[in-house]
Amino acid sequence: MAYRQTKQPPITPETTLENARKWLNIVRYGESGSVIQLQDDCEYRLSEILENPKILKKYLGPYYRKYLLIHLPYNQSFDHTIRESLDGLCRARNIRLPENNDVNSYIKYVADKGYEIALFISRLSPTLEDPVFRELLFLEKILQDARNFSVVCFFESDITHPDYRQLTDKCSLIFDNIIKYPLYNRSDSRQFIKYQRELWNLTISKKLENEILDLSGGYLWIISAILRYFRDNPKQKIESAVKDEQVMNKAIVVWDKLTETQKTILKKAANKQLFKDAENRPEYDYLKKIRLISGKNDLGLPIFNHIIDRENKAKKLTSRDNAVFLENRDISNELTYNEKVFLSILIKNSKKIVTRNDLAKAIWKDSWEEKYSDWAIDRLAYRLRQKLTVLGIDNSLLKTAKRKGFIFG
Template structure:
């Protein structure tokens, strides 16, 4: 099995973090190879002497899903008791692949803090997550910052050209069709080294073995591009298409690979997608104050409500705005309640942005 060099090196660095007992967040843009890298760990790190590695896999949005996976892995209904039993025997590291736009249950954060205080670096947590994790809001934000945002951080960047070619060859082997030599460079370049975008472009190529112009409305591609841009703030998306030069946004986008060293959007097809959306007037642009105040998920909700003033939106409609078309597989009443409560408080703290109203049994609407 040929593995991309970048992912091998990343897992190698992660091994050092695991051995040290440091909590670590492994973060990258949507479809950056996060899931693939997480799945490589058992192959490249079969074990660490004196340590129990607990692979919790991809966790859903509900509190119940998190605790069910923990009890299954520990073989104990009492998660705290099961973990303490293992910790008395040696080190324990939890490896978690956090789902798209999924919030961490706060009682898990509380248990994490308790075990850290009790056992120190004998207990550690490794989170694989997309960049939304840097903007998520919690009831106990200080606890989240201390445990997650202050953890050691490894970044998953877009692949270089050599590794992109390895990934493309994997797709060719899987689907049994090679890309014409004169089009390989274009597919690789336009994907920007994002494995998900690369796959979508390859699938378009398979339709007729020729490419004149990419179809950015193709469901296989737009699904990925939409999720990728949803994780970014309005200001950050404006920077990607050259509509803003905001320094803070540019630093963030460069750090996580959205911008190249030359300051260009990393994937030409993504820039084209954003430009088309801008020309169509898609979405209401937030002012700088609100853009900095709200999280990514809160912005989505506010924009949807703002474009439908005084119109009631159901919880299901709002859930789809947050989690996408397959929201029902990730829906969490708790997470949605948290988001709406936080949004209401933030809007109430500023004048001129409207009031979030709850219509019991029906949904929510924005009144200005």
């Protein structure tokens, strides 16, 4: 979510300055560190800091121009990404780098010129999927060998969890400073709404604004999605927004960032059954810290209630022995053969995309190529949604994956 220029800043100046103080202090003292924030817009606000001479002077001192500050999203390889970024920034400063050198040589060459290098590296959570953490260990080795070199890393996952203890021990420089960010507070969320309203010339009532704030819990990406819905559907109410496929898809993306243990804890919070559990304490503490669990042990991101509700409803539908059941009631006779096959294959592959071709093969078998048409598949989906509504099932559980197929759940 890149921010465009308006008179209104996306968040309050106080929060921007607080971020600048924390991040730039790491650089000023020649250290490195990591930022943990569930919503990945944190790094996008770097431009407000790195391109603002007043802020840089305030926190890096009068000689702030000696710092080469680079924001780079992680893209598969640190070696290539860092070299490219350094090359681009040095060209802008008229610093001629030697050709065909490795990263360490680049950094040493620039440091010898009297510059301090600071990389702000975002979207690093994929590096945690590697069981031996090759990329992070590579970055740690650069930090160990280099001088005048700092990194601030941005993660969407909780790298303070005991599961990552071995990593944090091996990468002591990357995790020298760890900053956990909660979801935005009410003031920043309200400021973001002002920003979006100006950007889109959007008028909404104070009541609707408060409803959006209550629903989104301080997650700016979700606020943006809800506001976009009302921009395009100005006469609708908040209840309609949570049924909108685009809004809910964004909420599901956020939900899917969480571990199964974290989801279980949040489901307990939604059902008012949350108690501190010693076994899950690290997860509970993390969710509390980032405000996904409120001070009263409620959901800090209330739109999750709708995801949990949808998942519970989806579980009521099962498929076995060539029949479809709503809880324990066989509803096969209320569906045509094609509808039953369509729904069965989606239920069996819950939350996964089932392609149109796979649906056609299941329905029409050997003659599927002859009988297949997008229109026929879409009509089946349309009729099935109508019948789900009659059965008391939220028909938005049956989602269209554009140009791919369908998803249930």
